[in-house]
Amino acid sequence: ELIVQKIVNIIEDDPQGNFAILLRENKQGEFRSNVFNNPQLYNIKIPESFKTKIRIYDASQQARNSKIPAEILSLLQFLDRPHSPDYLKLALKVLGDRNLIPNLDYNKIAIHPEEFLYPGPLDPPQSKEIRQCRYFCCQLLQARLELPPYQLISFLALSLQYEKTELATADKLAERIGQKTSGNHSMGTILDVLNDIVSSEKFEPVDIDDEETSKESPYTREGQLTLITMHKAKGLDWDYVFIPFLQESAIPGSLRVLSQTKFLGELTLSEVARAQIRAASHGQELIPDVATAWEQAKDLKTAEEYRLLYVAMTRAKRFLWMSASRFSPYSWHKPENQQEQKACPVFIALKQQFPQHFLDKF
CATH class of the missing domain: 3.40.50.300 (P-loop containing nucleotide triphosphate hydrolases)
Structure with missing residues (x-):
């Protein structure tokens, strides 16, 4: 205020x-x-x-729009192979990041996709939050049965409740894919093209400006x-x-290192590599011990932040x-x-x- x-x-x-x-x-x-x-x-x-x-x-918003191809790819992969734990987890994460489903442990949910998507009478009862996740996923799978593959991108954009610029970016993405899959709109072909777009990171999101185009920034x-x-x-x-x-x-900030990224003691692989480069550039024959390297990494990060x-x-x-x-x-x-x-x-x-x-x- x-x-x-x-x-x-x-x-x-x-x-x-x-x-x-x-x-x-x-x-x-x-x-x-x-x-x-x-x-x-x-x-x-x-x-x-x-x-x-x-x-x-x-x-x-531009940075968020640039993630749209990756979001659409994650959901299409799930629709193509809904019983894949990896694809289910990625789809749930996209929906969670968009605040469309409750924030849960998606890793745990994705371990048994069949049990999550189609629970049987002998399966443990699902919580209200998990049922909300399942309902959303089943709606997407229902659309996969009813819509041709080339219409799924527009449907997913609406399902993710994209805003105006995001919808325009999704339309541009669908048009790009349509040009590259002319004559073959199978799900496999669409996924291949979309995978290339995401990997190349050359897709520019749309920036809708209601004012007249200006030469200024x-x-x-x-x-x-x-x-x-x-x-x-x-x-x-x-x-x-x-x-x-x-x-x-x-x-x-803090120099917190996730356990899965640790490489040598408390250091990540990139930090170990930087320690070696620094040692070589200063004519040192040996890299510093782990404690010294950790302190150097912390000092460098602090200096960079300031x-x-x-x-x-x-x-x-x-x-x-x-x-x-x-x-x-x-x-x-x-x-x-x-x-x-x-x-x-x-x-x-x-x-x-x-x-x-x-x-x-x-």
Whole structure:
């Protein structure tokens, strides 16, 4: 609310200014976009004048749109081979990420696809959440029987409740596949073509702009608030920049390594390789021991995160706002699960240097 109120006040004095909210990850952009579009769901008051005075451009939406071919591929693979545990798990994950089914342990569900999709009288009763997942999957399988393969992409796009730009991207994908499978619209051929598109990563999502095409960057238009990640903001600048969610868990973050990615002690294979490269470039014959390599990796990550924050801070030409909430999501995949967190350590140094510019409000 503080950010919205500040933007409203600035617009009164500078209606031609451009604004940006810089974020550490795309999930934060998705959350912030949802807040702007549905403030009542988050008990946040946004003045009606806010949306009428400024255009909101969600750059992270482009990143989400670029995942559409992979999402469609996962669902089509499931429809082609519904009894495959791997394909069932991927399909459930797509549906879960889109908040269309409850968040469950999909690995456990996918172990026995037949028991999940077609439970018999002797099978254990399914919970309400699992029945919701099964119902959605069975609806998709029913469409597989009733629709020709070339119409399934459009059906899946509607089933996934894609927004306008996402639907346009799905239509473009269907058209591309139709061109490449001319004369042979079998499921196998469609899957082969779609697999090539996903593997090549050369498919550009559609960006629908209701305004007339402009030569200026779509990210820095006048009278626009852009939601964009810090990485994507490199090389751009705005009059007014806001950087929220600056918890210590985001920047510098932690060097947490999942057990399945460990290669040597607590290090991943890429970290071991980097340690070898660093040792060779500095004329060292032996790579550091595991503890030393771990500390080096942690220091490098911390330095990299602070450099990224510096880039974000220097995107502002006239005004910079940085903030951290006392309570923040542990994971942005589940923003409703919040816990108390520390602010980014950079605030300590900034407060010592610019105490008059700090506002404490909890």
